[in-house]
Amino acid sequence: MRTLKVRGLRIDDSFAEAFPMSGTAIVITAPAPKWARQAATTMTGFATSVIACGCEAGIDRALKPQETPDGRPGVRVLLFAMSVDALQTQLMNRLGQCVLTCPGTACYADLEGEKKLKLGSAIRYFADGWQISKKFGGKHYWRMPVMEGEFVCEATTGLTQKAVGGGNLLIMGENLEKTLRATEAAVAAIARVKDAIMPFPGGIVRSGSKIGSKYKALIASTNHFYCPTLKGAVDTALDEDIGCVLEIVIDGLTSDAVASSMRAGLAAVIKLGSKRGALRVGAGNYGGKLGPHHYHLKDLLP
């Protein structure tokens, strides 16, 4: 692989290959930031990969009271799935089990879109006939009596079918300590980008996968080209000095959000430098034939 040398780091002349997804955004508010974040964390739990979780979800950012519809602290959550139906199912289940149940919360739409997904309209029947529909200020809310008081939830939220899933960076270093340091710096930088999330634990995936497996039942398996312990045994993509690889996967409501995230992550890794951080940065793709979105690292350099 051709590489570019930037401030001591090797940047692969490669690209991340990403796919169209259906995506949405909601805002969860609560009397205290702690409970808004708790509801968001619970709702976005077990949502790392569509392979087995049904959706990919994460926290976009925390919102100040003056930024939310009800003037309470909030959190913006993004959800992505491979189809509108799958997204609707995941949104309904996660809203009903994780937000409705969480003390003090309310939930609002946070994406404009001609097409809508049901939010409160999907779970209002929980109120057993006591649900109250309220339309004012151009919005439609459902009020649902619950043991704690009332759960207020906007009826619908916007949907985008132009979301992008699978933007990524492969961060390679000498050992776990340095590679993790570089990857954490990238995660912190990407967290500040609007309209994008990193669905894996803490934003990082250590077990990147390739499509297919020697076992018929599996659709994906370990990306052996990037496993340092298999160097020598397999056709490796790693150099002599690479002892650890971590990946950041990015989903965004727009292609621009994914590109901005990758740019921010790349800049953070490069800024940290090769002495304390990573030695090389690459990106995962499938040869460019599967996904319509290609993000070339050389175009994203700071």
Place this chain on the structure above:
Amino acid sequence: MSALVFTLRDKPEQRLDLSALIPDRLARLSLKEIENIALETTRIAVRAGDIFRIRKGDAADIRFAGGSDRFDRVGEAMSGGSIALEGHVGARAGRLMRGGTLAISGNVGPWAGSGMAGGTMTIGGNAGDWLGGPLAGELAGMCGGVLLVKGNTGQEAGHRLRRGTLIVAKTAGAYAGRAMIAGTLLIGGRAGPMPGYLMRRGTIVLGEPPEALSPAFLDSCPVELVFARLLAASLHKMSPALAGTMKRPLRRLAGDVAVNGKGEILLPV
């Protein structure tokens, strides 16, 4: 393009139906055609040009300089654009309105905003009886939009209200929100006896305790409602006083239990 202005020539001698003078009907008409519009009235046939001095302008932005309590059906069934009237008007102003904005600086007669379904109507003065209510035989009153009265209103404001927001900044007469189907009715000042009588669903907010409350409203408890914060935010510009009320701790009375009891009256604790 400047506004299309109707300046009242003299105090009208008979009641006048002004429902023909709305943006929907005047778009693409020439000044001559507008002057020739026959207005429904009582005894002597009149044309718009007989009553008003008309200045050519954008039909989506209609202004009336001068009003009269003999002006009926101002802005009736309008679906867009704006009408602003300086002065008072008679019955049924803004009835069946579907969109746009209607602003009347003075007082309005009975059935203002009757059955309106959308848009925003603002009344600078007082409103008569049956604000937003249905005419005899109709099943529902106001069913959308926003209706703001800056003064007082007569009896049965919000009769059979079905959807939308009806705001009375000052006092309301007896039986406000009678037989409400749903929707939101807010009264900043003191309401007359029996607000919400036979209401099925919907919300009535009272800035002060009413003169008398039906025994068919049952005290739920003092509540902190997220919904109240949302409503306060949406009312902030139209009625700061009521927005303030919504931010205070509220008592919730559930009723009217004589019907299905899914409505509520919210009062400051």
